[in-house]
Amino acid sequence: MKHLIFAAGIFGATTAIADVPELTVYTYDSFVSDWGPGPQVKEAFEATCGCTLKLVGIEDGAALLARVRLEGTNTDADVVLGLDTNLITVAKGTGLFAPHAIVADYTLPIDWADDTFVPYDWGYFAFVHNADTPAPTNFKALADSDTKIVIQDPRSSTPGLGLLMWVKAAYGDEAPMIWEGLSDNIITVTKGWSEAYGLFLEGEADMVLSYTTSPAYHLIAEEDASKAAAAFDEGHYMQVEVAAKLASTDQPDLADQFLAFMVSDAFQTIIPTTNWMYPAVTPASGLPDGFDTLITPEKSLLLSADEASALRDKALDEWLNALSR
Amino acid sequence: MAERAQPLSATPGRAAAFVVAAVILGTLLAVAWRAEAGRGLGPSDWAALRFTLVQASLSAVLSVALGIPVARALARRRFPGRRALIALLGAPFILPVIVAILGLLQIFGRSGWLSHLTVSLGLPPVQIYGLHGVVLAHVFFNLPLATRLILQAWQEVPAEQFRLAAQLNLGPLAMIRLIEWPVLRRSCPGALAVVFAICLTSFAVALTLGGGPRATTLELAIYQAFRFDFDLGRAAMLSGIQLLLTGCTALLALRLSRGDGFASGLDRALQRWDGKSTLAKGLDTFWISLAALFLLLPLLAIVLAGVGGLTTLPSSVASAALVSVATALGSTVILLLLALPMAAAVALGRGGLIELCGILGLAASPLVIGTGLFILIRPVADPFMLALPVTALVNAVMALPFALRILVPQARSVVARYSRLALSLDMSHRSFATMVLLPRMRAQIGFAAGLAAALSMGDLGVIALFADAEMATLPLQIYRLMGAYRMQDANAAALLLLILSMAAFWLLDRGGRRHAEL
Structure with a gap:
């Protein structure tokens, strides 16, 4: 009212x-x-x-x-x-x-x-998948597999930009090659996180770009343990x-x-x-039950604010070039 | 030179057109004026322009090309549930984009119903992502609109003409030449222009179904300029290109659609004697079934996804629904206040510029309008306090092009038929409007009002730019539910929105046609 x-x-x-x-x-x-x-x-x-x-x-x-x-x-x-x-x-x-x-x-x-x-x-960016299907363990393995992913557009979405920085932080000048390898895995690019996650839940893709904490929602709020985040050995971007x-x-x-x-x-x-x-x-009461089941990346990746801002336009160009072919 | 006497005044129409132009161009100027030095248009912007033109042209041509046989079939046939079908066919048009995309993908997606079918037949799953997917989605959105616009032109043919055609025993070819071709000539250019303009500003649909940055449209480039680069000058420039393209298309369409109306009739009940052959019946059945399947299956998917959660919806969704209904009503009133005088002025033959103003609403980027209004309102009032009235106004301006397409042809023929009589009776402008024009346009007013209410209900519009915690419309609440992982609730809220939009459309459209045939 x-x-x-x-x-x-x-x-x-x-x-x-x-x-x-x-x-x-x-x-x-x-x-x-x-x-x-x-x-x-x-x-x-x-x-x-x-x-x-x-x-x-x-x-x-x-x-x-x-x-x-x-x-x-x-x-x-x-x-x-x-x-x-x-x-x-x-x-x-x-x-x-x-x-x-x-x-x-x-x-x-x-x-x-x-x-x-x-x-x-x-949080850590991560690809979320159904726990009963095996997931690749890094970007190269993902590119070589026929796993289908849905990601967000870096021009309109924060996670989308995060993925750009993730690949850049992990691979530097090799980033364009990684994107070319990924181009046949990406079924589509969405405007925002909600669209991408919705497509994943509908079964359009095997994995979606989200956060390592996403499975906690399904576990805690829906008592559904069927979602998992794929641990990538390059490290996860924060x-x-x-x-x-x-x-x-x-x-x-x-x-x-x-x-x-x-x-x-x-x-x-x-x-x-x-x-x-x-x-x-972390509050004195600790994290809620369920958060202990989440993956903990072995390596945290984060470009400094200045690096991220300097690399942003170049990384976007590389992404556009690799995916617009 | 003395002005020819007219049964009505064109001044209110001119004033309304001025308001609309002020909203659209004023906001664009406000954004441009606020711009700092930017980098101007780059190669990627031109690529976006190319892609936008290609997909919008294909979508418009295909929507209208398919709309013609469907409208023809619906005009010729009477069957139980026909009215309900026509109303339901309009549903895709009023769905929030995200809901429609998810519904469409339930049918055509990689794990959709169609893919299940092809896989069980040993074929690969349907490959929906690409230019063809963009066009498919746009046809899904716009086929109903194209069909309705063409169907309406068909209904404007007086019943006497079909009677005369039957008495003269006209064959199918003669029917096409004497009745159907003029109908199409009058309605198709306008329908093409409207669908083209809608597809011009497409963003989320084109990107999602286009499969990646290849499918970058102008609207996405505007979004990028504004959000990624904070380059307001480029955003304004790109928005200006959109307006220019739409303006040129509209002018072309208006030029092409000039055609004589049909002579007047006595409004007797329509009866059709043509199209009785088995072949014609078979073809009509085919087209109606095809359109119904194509448009209704994704709706069915949306209903099935949402129906389970409908009874457990959070109360905040209900209050958002009330806000949406109130906004839609406000928007409908504003729309009629703008559209009726404008339609009357166009009917008097002073229309070129007014019709142009009317169609620009389609091409205006919601982001630019919203930002521009924000810049303009902020010095004088708190934009957040005005969020709902502003949303209602913008929704009305966006619905105006459709309303004019619906209202103008009938207003034109009423003025053509009755103005001499009215002048000879020395009727006042007011009496002509209330006793002749409005009663004769009831069906069209109902349709336009229904469409405006439904569109406003389903449109996220500018509310996302202005909303605060205390207030949300239903589409915004759906996005919020999705953003909070609550897909079940979001599906149910989307179904609620679908029901409300359809109910608003049905009530208003029905109210206008209580005795009329459609």
Whole structure:
């Protein structure tokens, strides 16, 4: 019902003037959805901050950054939550973000020392397949097999770009050859993650590009152990999701408070079973049951933000050339 | 030179066309104005343009070519369930893209029903991904529209003409020459232009079924310019190319579709005496069955996938459904306010520019419109508070081209038939509109309103650019469910959306044709 009342408010009356401070956080759409972390995060933060937390969902990380750039210094956002390492350099280049003073005991597989962006969760990209079918153990074996995969377009999707970086980080200048080898395995490329995952669940492909944590959803929420992530021996590329305070915020203290809350147990316990990623700081209660069944890659791959930004256009050209033949 | 006396004023139509042009071109200019220095158009953009033109042309030609025999068969035959079939055939057109793709792949995909059939016959599975897959999907979306537009032209032939043809014992060839060819000549160019323009802005369908970056369309290039490169200038330029292409096609189509209308009749019940031969009956049965199978099987797949979860849908889906219904109603009202005066102005013969404005809505990139509106609204109001009205407005502008295709021919013939009488009776503009024009256009208004409501209901539109946590339309909620791995719920919500869209279409379309024959 609240949606209706809200809608009625939009069509008609003006909104009530808030007598408590409001913190506006721009994030991606799946974060704010009823099944994402948003509702619980809002409740937990509002219980302690004496404020209203306004979460605004904007498609995905890339759209989020585009929106903030579009709004520039007079953006309504106080905090942006949901960029990843591929976007950090560009984001910093805009000069819109302010440094932070958060200190946390991160449980990331890598060291984190960025003065502007605070990580809140992370995951490994991986190909998800049906557990009862054998999966190749690296990109070369995949290219040699007749396993059919569906991936996302790096131009419109964050995981798609992640795969580009994965191949680049693992193979460097050999990346074009890998893509040529993969071209007959890729049945199609989709706009976003949802389309690709949907196609996989319908049986259109043997494997789909997703995360090592995807099988945890099926196991925990659906009690279905039939999905597995294929471990690749080149290592798995990481996605680290980050948040930062806007330099133009009119609520700097509240924004700092939110970032500190973000790396606390209250926030971090929400992440695993709503965002289906690893928390950036493992909470005292540990990870939920089921996460222990997930594969742990032997090697973590991650290009630094500067490398990723420098290699991005070249990697995209290689990908386009190899797959457009 | 004194203006010829007219039974109506064209001014409201001009004003409506101005509003539409302002929305489409104003948003484009807003994006261009906000642009920083970019890299201009590159070779990949030209490749995208080429692919876009090829797939859109093929899709348009094929949709209309197949639509002709189907419409002809539906115009000639009466059978139980015909109305329901015609309404159902329209369903693919109003489905959210992602739902339609999944439904289509359940039939034509590598593990689809058709592949099961071919594999059990010892053949390889169906290979759907490629240019042919893109065209197949676009025909799936647009064949119903092409069929409806052509069928409608057929219905506009007065019953007396068929009676006269039967009295004169006209053979099939004479029927084609004297009645059917003029029908097609009047309706096909417009249908071609509309389908072409729709396919021009295709993105997710073309990419997914095209099998990879070979199938990059202009809309994807816009997306890339905006999201990947944040190059607003290039996004605006590419969007301008889309508008230009659509504009040229529309002008060409308008020029070609000029043809005399049929003389007036007495609106008596239609009865057909032609097409009684066994061959004609067999052919008509074939075309109707083929279209029904092609269009209804993927729908059946969607129904089967969703029906199990329908009763356990989360309550947030229900409230999203209410938001969607409200938005669709608002959108329909806006659409009629824009489309009716515009159709009347076109019928008065002042139409070229107005019709052009009307068709541009098809070619406008939703991303550019949404971003442009955002840039324009932000200095004066909170865009998030206006998310639903803006979505309703954009949906109306996008549905306008269809509405005009539907409304204009009938408005034209009403004005042609009754304007002299109205002038001789010294009828006021208002009386002519309310007592002559609108009642005679009831069927077309119902159809246009139904289509607009259903389209608005099913379209993700610009809401994704504006939504916040508290509010979502049903298509957005479907995407959210999918994004949260909840494919079962997403399937059920998609079925709910299908039911709601069809119900809205059925009610409005039916309401317009209470006595009419269709």
